[in-house]
Each structure stands twice: as structure tokens, then as C-alpha cells.
Amino acid sequence: VDAVNRQFRLAARPQGMVGAEHFDLVQEPLPEPAEGQVLVKTLYISLDPAMRGWMSEGRSYVPPVGIGEVMRAGTVGRVIESRSERLEVGDHVSSWLGVQEYAVADADGLLKVDTRLASLPTYLGALGMPGMTAYFGLLDIGKPEPGQTVVVSAGAGAVGSVVGQIAKLKGCRVVGIAGGSEKCSWIADELGFDAAIDYKTEDVAQELRKHCPEGIDVYFDNVGGEILDAALARLARHARVVICGAVSQYNNIDSMRGPSNYMSLLVNRARMEGFVVIDYMGRYAEALPEMAGWIAEGKLHAREDVVEGFEQFPDALVRLFKGENVGKLVLRLTDDN
């Protein structure tokens, strides 16, 4: 066990693009678990678009991270010291222990994970918050019917790649929008999307007309901006637009760009609805067995993009917002003890 616990703490609130200058790398003595608590060594840290929002002030669905506080993050780790009957040394747990190498936590607040069912980073991806976001956002808000057309932006991302695969499993025609040929061939050739649109080299509006001849029934939006407008322009009658995120706008130093084609909602009697996955926490137990089953049967491909090394955290976060990851982006900490 190391003598110290390294942590990334929020140093400053970004105005535009996030960068290394917004974090301080600090060292603390290893914390000691009290009765009922465990000491967890972090093995993987989740990098999520939502982090950009947590770094800013202002009303949102969770409070912002305070200046000087350890950056919030989902994690999986191993229990290395236990003062609880609930968990043993060696157990793997997922939780929100933040961007740090070790953490003490109440055993009751930790979810024990089974590494025989899926690999550890998958518990931050398809079986974690992104997977639950895809599952409930698509099925509960998007309500796709077999035969309908589902379009998903950031289609090669942690959420989008799962949205598209679940939509295929439910009998839909699926079009993914992603940036670059590697991502597009992954979702079309390996994940089985019916079509992929490369927004970096193709005209999204024109490709949507081509690939969605009868319009879009469900549009699952992770990006906002021009792509949201292009999708709105192509809605089918009674379409559902699921607002999951707006990653194209999070680092926008000017004000947010609103969807200028929103009146398509009126013309097409369509609906645009936002949701926050934490509202579904009480129903994760419905989704997890189904998702784990699909993974085990090879029907749902979970892919993680793994960056090595705790100190790479700020650079990895920049990579996320530049859209350079394919699949779920996670940071892997060295596990040498």
C-alpha cells in the first residue's frame, strides 16, 4: 500500500474548454476506515461528459463540485481494508469515490460487482451509468416500436453505442452519427447499425434524408448544436426527441445555441423530453440482468477505451471533449500492490 493518496482537486472553474489548469494534483495521507467503513483502492475512473457540468456553477441536477474539492467521478476499485461485515478484502466495488487513488467509504454505499459477469471497466460503461442512461432514456422516454427509425448522435460513445444496440435488439432501424471513419465503421460493421453518418466529412442533413426516408421516430441526442437541428428537420409525425446531453455545447464559451428548428415539434406533433438517469436508480435492478444477459450472449458489445495512468486524468478528459474516444472512456490506475 502506498504511503500517500494522490487526488485531482478542482482548482478553477473553466470558462471555455476544460484543461489541465483547472485541476490541482495533490497528495494526502492514506485515510483510515472507521467502524462500518472500508478502504478502497481505485482501479478504474470513469470519464463522462457530465463532468463538464459539475465543474461549472449554476443550477443543475446535482450540485457543482466545489473549488478545492476532489473531482467527482464514478469509480470501480478493490477493498484493501475492511471494518464492515458487508465487504471483505479483495471484493470489487463500484461507487462515486472521485478522482483519487484511494478512498474510505461506508460499506453500505458501495455496490459489490461480479467480475465473472463482466470486466471491471464494463461496470463504468454498459453496466454503469452510461448503460443505464441508454436503457432508460431509449426505452422509457424514446419508446421505440419495432420497425421504427431510431437515430442516435455520439453513436460511438459510451451511451450512444448502447442506445443503438438496444434499438436493434428491439427491432428498430438504427442510424448512428459519429465523427470519423473508425467510429463509423465500428458502429456499422461491428455493432450492426443500419447506417452510420460521419459528421466530420458528410452533410448530416442530407444523409439523414437518405437514411431516414420516412423520417426519424426516435432521436436520442447527446450532442445538441447543428446535429440536433438537422435531426429536428427530419422528424416523423409524433416523433420523440430524447435530450440526454449537449456535449457540443458544454465547452462553448458563448451562450448555449438553441435548436432553431424546434418548431418542427409543432409541425410534426412531436415531443422533446429531458431525463436524468439518477431518477431511475430504483429501477437499475430491472435493467442490469437484461443488459448483463445481452452481454453474456454476445448481443450487446461493451467496448472501453482505456487510458493508462492516474496522472493522465486531465488529458483524458480533454480527449473526451474532443471526441477522440471510441466506446466508454476510462482511466486505468496501476494495480501494483
Place this chain on the structure above:
Amino acid sequence: VDAVNRQFRLAARPQGMVGAEHFDLVQEPLPEPAEGQVLVKTLYISLDPAMRGWMSEGRSYVPPVGIGEVMRAGTVGRVIESRSERLEVGDHVSSWLGVQEYAVADADGLLKVDTRLASLPTYLGALGMPGMTAYFGLLDIGKPEPGQTVVVSAGAGAVGSVVGQIAKLKGCRVVGIAGGSEKCSWIADELGFDAAIDYKTEDVAQELRKHCPEGIDVYFDNVGGEILDAALARLARHARVVICGAVSQYNNIDSMRGPSNYMSLLVNRARMEGFVVIDYMGRYAEALPEMAGWIAEGKLHAREDVVEGFEQFPDALVRLFKGENVGKLVLRLTDDN
């Protein structure tokens, strides 16, 4: 009976604000009814924000009016010649006979109206398309619950004034947004809205914070633009935003302004939904007796803003888009025969 039929025909498609230059006033011989048809003398012509959309090209929920065609409009009139068993000379009918003094129509396509229940212009307002828009938009899309807060923009308009009154009848707290002190005192003092916000002299965002301390549960939007953004910023959890129109944007020569606060839908797990009243035509028979009953009992005030004279049509339409009318704007044709 006059020897001629005057008509306003669409002369050009407006780019920005609509004006007299977009119409031609022409004269035609009086048309003759064929078997099964009637000749109707127009008594009132409805002026509606939707007219701006009908004058433009592009995909919408109804086809645009063609250049050279009689401008589309809702009308009420009197049968002056009948070749149908269904209607007699002297019967009053409502329909879509356009901006002209006379029209021939199939008797089957005309709705006979009862002038004992309500005055003729009310059949273009509270008992016409605006009233049906208010009724189904509020109750079917907005789904207000007793005790909830309903906010309506263009609150002194043909639709908004009815939305607010129905919401009060359903036990809601109602805040109307309107332009000018006359409109605001009408909706607050005479229609019983709980508060009125004058967007011309008050800070709408600040007043919404004051009058909606627990947020907005239903926002019924007729205007778009900055007011929509101010309302989005103040949504309550699980709010419903009803998109009925965007009158602030219809004459916008630049591109449409999208709601930059749309991510409030995510933060508040809220929904924004558009609708088109013609979809509810099959259910007007549900709404009309209830609405007519409320009017008869004095619980729903129908107010029309009447402009006199057929030739005033273009100026009256400009008045509508300048927001100068209070209540339903109609054109009254002289009835000297």
C-alpha cells in the same frame, strides 16, 4: 346583392414583416352555386398568426397559399342562396372561405352555427379554432393538475386568454404574459389571472421568479424567442411546455431563434411538445358544449377585437403581428343587404 365579389389574393411571399404589398385586391363576378351548394355572404373574417406561415413556402402542417390564390382564412357568413336541402337562406355558417366577400361552397362542408348560443365572431374565437387550440393544447398536451402553476404567453390573445381562463376553471394558479398595461389589466382584473407580466416594461425572467416561486408546471407558448427562454429557465420538475406558436419569430427575416435554455428540459426532466389543432377536429364535439356552457354561465369571457371594413384586411393583419389586438382579432364586413 352586390354585382361583384372582392377578394384579397396573395401577390408575393413576404421575407420579413407582412404588409399590404403582399396582397392584391381584385374583383370577380359573383359565383353561382351548383346543385348541393350554397352562396355565402361573408360577415366576419378571422385574422390568425398562422396566416404568416401559410404565406411562406416550405413544409408545414398545411400547404402554403399559392401566389394568385385567395388568401386562406376562417370565416362566418350567412347563406344568401341555397341549392341544398341542408341549409336555408338566412342560416349562419362557419368555414374556411378565405378573404373574400362572397363564396360558393358545398353545403356539406359548412358548419351551421347558432347565434342564440354565442355571437358570430365568437365562432371564430372562443368557439372556433383559437378556442379549440386553447382547450386541447392546455388539457391534452399541458395536462395541468389543480394547484399547479400555468404560464401562458400572448395571454391577452385569442388563444392565450382562453388558455388562462380554462386553467383557472381547472383550479390552477395562472400567470399571463402580455404586452402593455391595457392587456395586463384585462387578464388580471377581468379574466381573473393571478398575475400578469407586461413584457414591454417588465423583466420577464425576474417577474416569473416572483410569481412562480415553485416553478412553472405548464408553460403554454404562443410566442417563442426570449420569452420562451425565460420560461424554460423557470420550469418546475416534470414540467410540460406546450408549443402552440412562435409569433415573435414568424416575421423574423433572419433564421429562427432557437430556445437556448432548452437544456432546462434535461435538468428538470421536462417535456416540450408541439401540436396542431386540426388533429383534434374529431373531438371538437367534446369541447364545444363545455366551452359554450362556460360562456353561457359567464365563466369564460370571449372577447373580440373587431376591425371594420373588408379593405382593412392587410392593415389588420399587420396590427395582429404588432400585437396591438386585445382578444380575438376579426374583420367585420358591412352587412347592408
